[in-house]
Structures are given as C-alpha cells and as structure tokens.
Amino acid sequence: MLAALRWRRHSENWLGPNITPDVATGIGAWTESDLWRAMHEGIGRDGVRLYPAMPCPAYTKVTREDVSAIWAYLRTLEPVHNEVQPNQLRFPFNVRRPATSTWDLINFKPGVFQSDPTKSDVWNRGAYLVEGLGHCGTCHTPKNITGGDRGGEALQGALLQDWYAPDLTADPRMGIGHWSTEDIVRYLKTGANSFDIASGPMAEAVENSTSHMTDADLLAIATYLMDRAPRGPNTAVALAHDDTRMVAGKAVYENRCAPCHISSGAGVPTLFPRLAQAPLVQSTDPTSLIRVVLIGSRAVATSAAPTAPAMPSFGWNLSDTEIADVLTYVRNTWGNAASAVPSTDVSTLRGRVSR
Secondary structure, X not given: OHHHHHHHHOHHHEOOOOOOOOOOOOOOXXXXXXXXXXXXXXXXXXXXXXXXXXXXXXXXXXXXXXXXXXXXXXXXXXXXXXXXXXXXXXOOOOOOXXXXXXXXXXXXXXXXXXXXXXOOHHHHHHHHHHHHHOOOHHHHOOXXXXXXXXXXXOOOOEEEOOEEEXXXXXXXXXXXXXXXXXXXXXXXXXXXXXXXXXXXHHHHHHHHOHHHOOXXXXXXXXXXXXXXXXXXXXXXXXXXXXXXXXXXXXXXXXXXXXXXXXXXXXXXXXXXXXXXXXXXXXXXXXXXXXXXXXXXXXXXXXXXXXXXOEEOOOOOOOOHHHHHHHHHHHOOOOOOOOOOOOHHHHHHHHHHHOO
C-alpha cells in the first residue's frame, strides 16, 4: 500500500520497461496471453503483481480484441537489447508482495468495459477511450491515501508529479463547462484552442497520443467529457481589488505578464493562453501555475499546429511573495474567483523544482 503511495510521489524511482520483442531484455519471450493478463489482471509474466505505475485499473477495461491489436503492433517493432531495472524504489517499498496485492484489494477491480445501454454509441465509445485505453483518470482523478482513485470524484482534477491535472467535468468555472465539443476536439488534435494550450505532461499526451487519434474518436471523447457532472456548486468569491495582495499582484502582472497575456487576460489564441475565466487558473490547486511562473514551460507542437510557444521562467527575478501576489491577482480578476496563493507554497515548490 505504501509502495503505491511512494511511487506516485517519487515517480523518478520507476522507469518504463523495455517492451520491444527482444527476448533477453524485452517482451520477446511473452505470449499474447501474458500481455492480456498484465493489462487485465495486473500480473506480469513472472506471476508478480505489477505496481500501479502500470495503469491496470484502467487497462483492465480494454477488450480482448484491442489487446490483441496492441500485441500485433508490438510484435512488429524492432527488437532492442536494452536492459532496464524499472523498480528503483528503496526497501521496503521495492518488495512487491504483499504491498501491491493489498493495494489491488483496495483499488483494483478487474473487468472489461461494459456499455451503458441508455447512452449513444458515440458516448460509449468515448467512455471506453477515456476510462480504458486513454486512462485519463490516472492523472485527472483525485487519489486516496494509498494512491488509488478516490471514489465518486472521477476526472475532478488531481495533483501528480508537481503538476495539477485539471478538472475535466462540466464544471463551468474549474472544468470544461464552457467548452464545446469542437473546443475539446481541437485541443486534443492540435494542442490548443481558444481557452488553453497544452503544456507539461499534457503536451506529451497530445504529441504522442491524442493528436494521432481519428476525428471520430476525438468526437467520442468530447461527447463523453461534456456529459460528466461537475463536482457541485462553486461558492468561491473573488478577493477585493483593494486587497494588498491584489494591488501588489496587479503591478507585477502589468509589468511582466500583460505584454503576452494582455491587460484583459484574454491572451492570444494558440500563442499565449487565456487567463480570464480560465478553468486551470481557478483550480483548487495552483501548483501548475506556480510551476510555470517559476521555471517556465513550452507548449506542445503538432503537425496541425507546429508552433510551440514558450512561457519564460520568472523564478530568477521574482520573489516568492511577488509570484504569490501575481497569481493571486490572476486568480481573482476578469471574472475569476479562487483562493489566494500563499508565498510558502511558492517557496516549497521552488525548492523541489530547482533541484
């Protein structure tokens, strides 16, 4: 159980294994049934339960037909002799049994995806992709103390690897309630729409996964996400503009941020993200905002949108208090409403990301 929690907090101690058909260091000695068992039951070829770094709670929903297709593709890859030791956790967290089996009892329920007969074929296809192959909840669903998905809060946003994966429900303030299906499809296909630009781990997801999906599958995902109920009523009230943190933050914003994001917070579509009434800006957790101000970020580049705009680092010339104030200002201006950002949160994250 603790191992599951530790790998989520310290994922640098877990490396992705070699899955080319190399017999000695890859999966060349595996059978299709071995792959099915790994994905469906979370058990490797050697009979040892896999750590939740492998998103088996999602992959168990993948159909046998699709696992067979994945297997057929993997067999076409060139075998590469590259020995990898995936599990680099320290004792006792590197002991798979009984920790992972206990974790499975709490968080893992094997079973192929079952369609909802009350929903359309497009909705069900989207649910299958989001909940199974896409395993979106692995990042976007809040976690319990063991590192498993928190029941009843699917896709409501979660902190992972010092990034905050935002709310994907229809919440109008912190989620995608104001997005259209076309907005979602455009974002997943190109990495940008009029609301946001993908960066950080989501940039990798767009570049390596969603930008290669068919338009039909992207529409199915959008249809499913648009139907996700929000977490409940939002009661956040914006801070007063004469609050000392707001006054100080506005000065920093006009000097450092407005040249790109515009004084109105509107940004420039596909180049500089919109901040006004933006879901990520109003998230319950401002970690991603703090991170990009501290160390900068580069957005995704796709064939449909090849320009990859960048956010410069301001951690070198803004203090923790200045960063906290400007983010507090951004989170409570132009119709936004969210909690103030404490300077201690900035200081703590600065210590982690600067190592």
